[in-house]
Amino acid sequence: MTPLIRNENAATNPLARAIWMSWLAAFALAGLLLPRAPGIALAIVAGQSLMAINFFFLDKLVKLFTHAMLPGTGNRQMPGRFFAYASLKVFLVYGGAFTLIRTHAVPFLPLVGGLSLPLLVLFLQSLMRAAGYAASPLARRAPQTAATSGNAAKLAASFFILALLAIPALGHASDHKAEPVVLAQHDPAQPTTPANPEAATQSEAAATAHGEAGAGEHASAEHAESEGGEAHLPNWVVILNDYFPDNPVVHWMHENEYLVFAWLAGLVFLVVVWIAMRNPTLVPGQLQNGIEWIVESMEDVCGGMLGKHLPKYFPFIMAIFFYILTMNLIGIIPGFKSSTSTLDVTLALALITFLYVQINGIINLGPLGYLDHLAGSPRDIVGFAMLPVMIPVHILGELVKPVSLSCRLFGNIFGEDTLIVVFVGVAALALKASLTALAVPPMAGITALFMLLQTLTAIVQALIFSLLTTVYLYMMLPHEEHAHGEAGHEHA
């Protein structure tokens, strides 16, 4: 009889490997914590033992169950051993956990941490497996994929290290949190002094509407927003501002950090593409190949909609795509920030798109055709009668497109950033409570997972922004050009 579950030896069985890994982690944690907090160390080991026992019995039960259910065996009766194992498991694991919790023999939270250690290891392991790094014969691999799985491991490791790097940065943030009060105190006091040139320019700009006092309020409100209003990881501009608070350049960078990071993203994008395409070869190198692959994929996607108009609009679409992609991705590096996590930048991008689309609409359709498009192409008496209603509705419809574009991009990137901030924040709190060894590894793991997720979101949102730009451009093309598309009939 062939066993249903292969890989009996501990070297290849994924569950056994995970349990061994979690034992190692539990003992490492316990060893670190033993001198300082023996109770917590004990609780972690106890939780780990309970979960290991649980998995041991679960493994036995599943094997017995699958063998009993195997069609060939004929014996469909559950053996007595099954119930013996089951009751032993219930007694040992649940009874043990219940006793430990009820008698307060060990602190509760570390016990739960110990219990979840094997689960966390299993989770991370399955993720590595999904990313293509698996040392298991369950999915037999061709030898040449060894290189790719190595790359996946490198990727995972680099995310993990990045997450670890992010934690001291927040340790800095919690020190930094005390400062806004002080800053807010002296900020409105000197809105027009030379030490605060940004506030001075703001006061000039806002002088017509608010007057001098208004500008001071504006500056401090903005400051409060960037300091305490939202959760942010400190980036190098904030840190620089801490070291050189009097330097006007640094101060200006601190006030306009989104702008700084947007410029930086543009620069990074230019440099990367320049390096990739410096001397293009027929057999491309890795970087050139990657860039060419992105451009060609986007060409296919956009070409399906724009057809022969593609060469005209493609540079704009790709510029938007790469710029947003770089801005999104740059936020994953600790100490940097996604400029797209503010509505200002995304709205600016959407406004550029909006103007580009509308101007192209006027050029393509002609002024009269454009007005016809805005009026909803009335072709009968009812259509003309509805004009006073349809024109505002159409204008609103056109206006809402850039707003929805920018809100979506902002919401997604900001949400991901906040998620990472929250998880790094938990780790930083634990750091403050001197629970370093307990907090950092699992938190770094979880943060690394969210960073992976953020990478995905960054790519998908950049793609969607540029795709919707393409769709809006397509809607503005002359009628006969896209007569094959259903939608074109009704709209243009």
Added chain:
Amino acid sequence: MTDKEPNKVTAWRQVGLLTSIPFILALAPIVGYFLGKFLDQKLRTQPWLSFIMLVLGFVAGVRETIHIVKMSQSED
């Protein structure tokens, strides 16, 4: 272009288009309201334009949604 490409294109276009429906539906009345409020301040017609634009914004949102669904269904 291979046979698989148009499917990928359609799928991505549909993802992009359909996921923008909630934003359009929610934001169209809001944009309409603020536009109406701005016009109210300019023309001194206090509550009227903001209310009318709110309703029109709602209509525009629904209209755009119908349009988006039609576009996403069209084979291309």
